[in-house]
Amino acid sequence: MARAFGLSLALLLAGGAAGAAEPPAEPLTRLYYDRELLAYCGLGDAGARAGFERRLRDLRERPGFSRERQLAAQSRAWQAAHAEWQNRGLGGFRGWCRNEGRATAERLREAGGDAAAQ
Numbered sequence: 001m002a003r004a005f006g007l008s009l010a011l012l013l014a015g016g017a018a019g020a021a022e023p024p025a026e027p028l029t030r031l032y033y034d035r036e037l038l039a040y041c042g043l044g045d046a047g048a049r050a051g052f053e054r055r056l057r058d059l060r061e062r063p064g065f066s067r068e069r070q071l072a073a074q075s076r077a078w079q080a081a082h083a084e085w086q087n088r089g090l091g092g093f094r095g096w097c098r099n100e101g102r103a104t105a106e107r108l109r110e111a112g113g114d115a116a117a118q
Helices: 002-018 027-041 046-060 067-087 093-117
Strands: none
Touching: 027 046, 027 067, 027 093, 046 093, 067 093
16 A cells, blocks of 8 residues: 555656646747746746736737637636646646746746836
């Protein structure tokens, strides 16, 4: 019994980062995924939020944007981010935040530009 528990725990810990998935490719879903990633990692500062808002405004101006499409993208993004967080295993999400999370926050801060200072 203890051996089975130990094996299960070892597989859980070892499998965390190995199964990391690619973030969504569709721009609107990716943007919402980025927001979810920052929320999981506690990296959503004013600059990153301003960048998110600026990118969202840009995407809203594209042909084919609709409220339904936005809601579907938000749902897919939440599911993908939650699955990624769960897939990381116990404590494995720290590397996700340290690497992808910080890079995402920086990318959004850059996209926010002057809007972050307002």
